[in-house]
Amino acid sequence: xxxxxxxxxxxxxxxxxxxxxxxxxxxxxxxxxxxxxxxxxxxxxxxxxxxxxxxxxxxxxxxxxxxxxxxxxxxxxxxxxxxxxxxxxxxxxxxxxxxxxxxxxxxxxxxxxxxxxxxxxxxxxxxxxxxxxxxxxxxxxxxxxxxxxxxxxxxxxxxxxxxxxxxxxxxxxxxxxxx
Amino acid sequence: xxxxxxxxxxxxxxxxxxxxxxxxxxxxxxxxxxxxxxxxxxxxxxxxxxxxxxxxxxxxxxxxxxxxxxxxxxxxxxxxxxxxxxxxxxxxxxxxxxxxxxxxxxxxxxxxxxxxxxxxxxxxxxxxxxxxxxxxxxxxxxxxxxxxxxxxxxxxxxxxxxxxxxxxxxxxxxxxxxxxxxxxxxxxxxxxxxxxxxxxxxxxxxxxxxxxxxxxxxxxxxxxxxxxxxxxxxxxxxxxxxxxxxxxxxxxxxxxxxxxxxxxxx
Amino acid sequence: xxxxxxxxxxxxxxxxxxxxxxxxxxxxxxxxxxxxxxxxxxxxxxxxxxxxxxxxxxxxxxxxxxxxxxxxxxxxxxxxxxxxxxxxxxxxxxxxxxxxxxxxxxxxxxxxxxxxxxxxxxxxxxxxxxxxxxxxxxxxxxxxxxxxxxxxxxxxxxxxxxxxxxxxxxxxxxxxxxxxxxxxxxxxxxxxxxxxxxxxxxxxxxxxxxxxxxxxxxxxxxxxxxxxxxxxxxxxxxxxxxxxxxxxxxxxxxxxxxxxxxxxxxxxxxxxxxxxxxxxxxxxxxxxxxxxxxxxxxxxxxxxxxxxxxxxxxxxxxxxxxxxxxxxxxxxxxxxxxxxxxxxxxxxxxxxxxxxxxx
Numbered sequence: 001x002x003x004x005x006x007x008x009x010x011x012x013x014x015x016x017x018x019x020x021x022x023x024x025x026x027x028x029x030x031x032x033x034x035x036x037x038x039x040x041x042x043x044x045x046x047x048x049x050x051x052x053x054x055x056x057x058x059x060x061x062x063x064x065x066x067x068x069x070x071x072x073x074x075x076x077x078x079x080x081x082x083x084x085x086x087x088x089x090x091x092x093x094x095x096x097x098x099x100x101x102x103x104x105x106x107x108x109x110x111x112x113x114x115x116x117x118x119x120x121x122x123x124x125x126x127x128x129x130x131x132x133x134x135x136x137x138x139x140x141x142x143x144x145x146x147x148x149x150x151x152x153x154x155x156x157x158x159x160x161x162x163x164x165x166x167x168x169x170x171x172x173x174x175x176x177x178x179x
Numbered sequence: 180x181x182x183x184x185x186x187x188x189x190x191x192x193x194x195x196x197x198x199x200x201x202x203x204x205x206x207x208x209x210x211x212x213x214x215x216x217x218x219x220x221x222x223x224x225x226x227x228x229x230x231x232x233x234x235x236x237x238x239x240x241x242x243x244x245x246x247x248x249x250x251x252x253x254x255x256x257x258x259x260x261x262x263x264x265x266x267x268x269x270x271x272x273x274x275x276x277x278x279x280x281x282x283x284x285x286x287x288x289x290x291x292x293x294x295x296x297x298x299x300x301x302x303x304x305x306x307x308x309x310x311x312x313x314x315x316x317x318x319x320x321x322x323x324x325x326x327x328x329x330x331x332x333x334x335x336x337x338x339x340x341x342x343x344x345x346x347x348x349x350x351x352x353x354x355x356x357x358x359x360x361x362x363x364x365x366x367x368x369x370x371x372x373x374x375x376x377x378x379x380x381x382x383x384x385x386x387x388x389x390x391x392x393x394x395x396x397x398x399x400x401x402x403x404x405x406x407x408x409x410x411x412x413x414x415x416x417x418x419x420x421x422x423x424x425x426x427x428x429x430x431x432x433x434x435x436x437x438x439x440x441x442x443x444x445x
Numbered sequence: 446x447x448x449x450x451x452x453x454x455x456x457x458x459x460x461x462x463x464x465x466x467x468x469x470x471x472x473x474x475x476x477x478x479x480x481x482x483x484x485x486x487x488x489x490x491x492x493x494x495x496x497x498x499x500x501x502x503x504x505x506x507x508x509x510x511x512x513x514x515x516x517x518x519x520x521x522x523x524x525x526x527x528x529x530x531x532x533x534x535x536x537x538x539x540x541x542x543x544x545x546x547x548x549x550x551x552x553x554x555x556x557x558x559x560x561x562x563x564x565x566x567x568x569x570x571x572x573x574x575x576x577x578x579x580x581x582x583x584x585x586x587x588x589x590x591x592x593x594x595x596x597x598x599x600x601x602x603x604x605x606x607x608x609x610x611x612x613x614x615x616x617x618x619x620x621x622x623x624x625x626x627x628x629x630x631x632x633x634x635x636x637x638x639x640x641x642x643x644x645x646x647x648x649x650x651x652x653x654x655x656x657x658x659x660x661x662x663x664x665x666x667x668x669x670x671x672x673x674x675x676x677x678x679x680x681x682x683x684x685x686x687x688x689x690x691x692x693x694x695x696x697x698x699x700x701x702x703x704x705x706x707x708x709x710x711x712x713x714x715x716x717x718x719x720x721x722x723x724x725x726x727x728x729x730x731x732x733x734x735x736x737x738x739x740x741x742x743x744x745x746x747x748x749x750x751x752x753x754x755x756x757x758x759x760x761x762x763x764x765x766x767x768x769x770x771x772x773x774x775x776x777x778x779x780x781x782x783x784x785x786x787x788x789x790x791x792x793x794x795x796x797x798x799x800x801x802x803x804x
Contacts, residue, residue, distance in 0.1 A: 020451075020622065024451050027624050032624075033624060034623050035621060035622035035623070036617065036622075059707075060707055060708075060710040060711040061712075062704075062707060063786070066787075238646075238647055240646045241647075242515070244511070251659060259646075260647045261644065261653065261656070262510070262656040262657070263656065264511075265533055265537050268507035271504040271508050272507050272510050272514075273511060274497070274504075274508050274511065275471060275507065275509060275512035276515050276644070278471075278512060279469040279515050280515050280517075280646075283646055301500070301504050304499075304500035
């Protein structure tokens with residue numbers, strides 16, 4: 001198993017922390033993991049992205065330009081990363097923020113109303129956990145318990161009271177795929 | 180280098196064993212011929228520091244830092260552990276030492292080119308942090324070691340090898356009064372300006388040096404800064420006597436002697 | 446061995462430094478190494494050391510000179526422009542033979558450049574960097590784990606040879622997160638006695654210790670140089686480290702260090718899937734450079750390909766090692782751009798086919 005994922009969106013959408021949660025959860029599952037952020041001035045309000053690699057073998061290059069999965073949370077990122085998804089790969093994207101959906105027909109596309117789902121749970125900031133839930137439903141490589149263990153590491157302790165709502169979001173994301 | 184006029188063994192003295200000893204070389208001042216020019220104030224300044232170290236009995240705990248300048252070889256004369264620092268960086272080096280060995284006594288011995296030109300940033304920030312060290316600042320208004328170029332402290336109109344028509348303040352700026360400048364920093368604990376050109380001034384400078392080291396040992400305040408306004412007969416193109424006279428006639432009008440900042444309690 | 450932790454390269458390096466017995470850290474903020482400074486500002490003072498944010502890199506390296514001269518484990522970290530600013534101090538430290546650890550988290554240059562990763566400081570790192578004839582031991586990690594491991598190694602080598610050791614890494618390795626475990630390292634057991642030279646206060650039982658790089662007589666200064674060169678020769682004989690992969694069957698050998706070695710590794714795998722025969726040498730010590738293995742391989746393989754994130758710096762050392770025996774090709778990206786595995790594969794295919802044509 002070797003999963004190469006890019007997560008991209010605006011700064012503040014939780015792009016980097018979502019990737020970190022992936023990586024932590026992978027480590028909990030004893031996988032080899034690497035998390036590589038885009039860093040620089042764009043961290044402050046502009047676009048942000050990170051690459052996560054989960055593998056059952058030693059990871060060679062953390063620098064890649066082809067992905068199995070792209071999780072796209074804004075339009076500029078769609079334009080940047082659509083072409084970098086491997087044939088037969090997948091794009092998960094947030095429904096309300098993407099105006100022009102992907103045009104390729106050699107990849108799977110999942111349009112996820114994650115912002116709406118987050119609003120229905122009364123917490124806009126759990127949008128990224130909903131997407132993460134959808135990803136794990138599509139790619140059963142990370143157990144929910146590992147993700148929750150990971151989240152405990154990623155979330156600062158003062159936010160630990162938000163763990164239950166995040167767990168709910170994880171399940172809500174899975175349901176988006178059931179339907 | 181000129182030889183001493185009188186070799187010590189030629190001094191004839193009767194009833195030597197019956198006399199009180201009133202003067203001797205400090206134990207920590209190494210018995211070696213100084214490389215300083217005749218009449219230069221460095222040798223007296225060295226002596227005052229080593230007398231202080233003897234009196235406070237801190238040879239085993241003192242580390243000195245001497246950067247580039249005429250006094251770069253200070254470790255040839257001071258029988259203590261020493262580090263030679265890059266030009267301008269003495270107080271940074273001293274900071275490094277003091278931070279990892281906070282119970283040691285650390286001092287720098289710097290000239291005016293070092294402390295007030297190339298090392299101005301380090302000087303200000305070290306004192307602003309209130310590093311508990313002693314800075315001995317020997318200010319002779321010239322770059323002595325490199326052959327008498329203009330220093331940041333050179334007085335207006337003064338002729339040097341790089342201000343051949345005298346320091347023109349319009350194009351070369353004004354002399355920096357470092358002691359006054361740093362005295363406004365909260366980290367400066369004790370700031371004083373002294374001289375070593377006369378018996379009276381030497382006695383005062385000694386007192387100031389002793390105080391500065393004592394303050395560091397007490398460990399209550401910040402940085403102690405002892406400026407010694409000195410001469411440079413070679414660089415000034417004067418005889419030692421003329422240079423001392425010049426200090427009295429011109430220099431001290433600009434660089435006023437005396438304490439500039441005292442610890443709060445005094 | 447510690448539990449497995451997920452950490453940024455910069456943070457792993459900082460944590461390892463504390464575990465290795467770091468006593469003095471002096472640094473100045475610069476992207477992309479600031480996490481290192483920040484991590485130590487949070488943790489070093491509580492864990493037996495002294496952290497100080499200096500007013501400049503110039504001050505920082507001289508604080509290192511002072512503290513390391515007091516005989517304790519001392520380090521600084523910076524990124525390219527800051528490292529340039531430190532060079533005078535590094536030269537002094539090398540001459541005065543003071544052990545310390547330096548970290549350059551390289552970013553793209555020249556000038557203010559970019560904050561993206563680069564290997565453009567290779568020459569500066571391995572050829573000295575400042576004025577005069579001197580060398581540093583240069584370690585090039587390629588993973589977050591090595592970012593930690595090389596701190597212990599770096600301090601041990603610095604103490605052994607009384608010289609600065611440089612960890613040459615880059616912005617991407619500094620920023621990326623990977624699992625890391627910290628080895629059990631006994632600080633006391635690895636402590637080297639520096640009392641014969643360190644300035645800690647002159648006890649009456651010994652003569653004064655003086656740290657200086659000033660030796661005004663030319664003959665004396667030459668003696669110092671001879672001594673330093675002898676030391677560097679010993680290091681060349683004893684401390685070369687590299688990783689060799691697939692070298693037995695290879696037609697083409699890639700030579701790459703640091704992060705680029707990871708990219709090149711993937712390119713090698715992909716190229717071999719396409720039927721090429723590619724192997725790899727990853728220099729771990731950039732000084733001392735793994736010259737001998739390259740010379741040996743030059744008698745077995747057809748070509749070398751050096752891949753770097755610069756205009757071609759290490760390639761000169763590879764060419765010196767191979768001494769014209771076989772072609773040494775180069776592929777590089779500059780200014781903060783990281784080469785992709787696919788670019789390297791394309792280059793390998795091109796090299797392989799030109800070789801076939803010439804046959």
